[in-house]
Amino acid sequence: xxxxxxxxxxxxxxxxxxxxxxxxxxxxxxxxxxxxxxxxxxxxxxxxxxxxxxxxxxxxxxxxxxxxxxxxxxxxxxxxxxxxxxxxxxxxxxxxxxxxxxxxxxxxxxxxxxxxxxxxxxxxxxx
Numbered sequence: 001x002x003x004x005x006x007x008x009x010x011x012x013x014x015x016x017x018x019x020x021x022x023x024x025x026x027x028x029x030x031x032x033x034x035x036x037x038x039x040x041x042x043x044x045x046x047x048x049x050x051x052x053x054x055x056x057x058x059x060x061x062x063x064x065x066x067x068x069x070x071x072x073x074x075x076x077x078x079x080x081x082x083x084x085x086x087x088x089x090x091x092x093x094x095x096x097x098x099x100x101x102x103x104x105x106x107x108x109x110x111x112x113x114x115x116x117x118x119x120x121x122x123x124x125x126x127x
Contacts, residue, residue, distance in 0.1 A: 007066040009095040017098055020071065021105035025113065030077070030086055032070040033103070045082045047072060047091040068099025 012020070023029035032043055044051035047070055053061065061067070070093050077086035094102060 007068070007095045007097075008064045009067060009093055009098075011095050012098050017101050018105060020094070021102045021109060023073065024071075024102070024106045025109040028074050029071050030074055030088070035085065039083065039085070042082060042085060043070070046085045046087055048078075048087060048089050049091055065093065066096060067093035068096030069094040069102065 020029060024031060030046075032047070035043060035046065044053075050058075050070070070091055072086075072088035072091040074086065076088055076090055078089055080087055
């Protein structure tokens with residue numbers, strides 16, 4: 001049984017991970033997980049730096065860096081879009097373990113937002 005090699009991407013601090021999760025929840029950060037099933041082939045056009053990698057560089061990315069999440073800030077989106085998706089001339093990648101933390105935080109934030117919205121609709125207030 002072979003072990004999956006650890007990602008060579010650097011780890012982020014807890015506050016950086018929290019900031020990314022909040023940014024995703026506020027639609028200030030776009031991720032590869034926002035790409036609809038069937039549109040995955042557009043990733044290299046959405047995150048343009050990926051499109052400039054040759055085959056050897058793509059293999060290195062997949063084997064050594066093993067990103068858990070590719071993301072970019074919406075404020076850095078280019079002036080054009082592809083099939084309704086923003087296009088970025090820069091992007092960042094998260095270590096797979098950091099990606100799990102970010103996504104769990106994001107889900108918690110959105111769940112809290114939905115719960116908060118529902119309680120406001122019922123006339124409840126936290127004030």
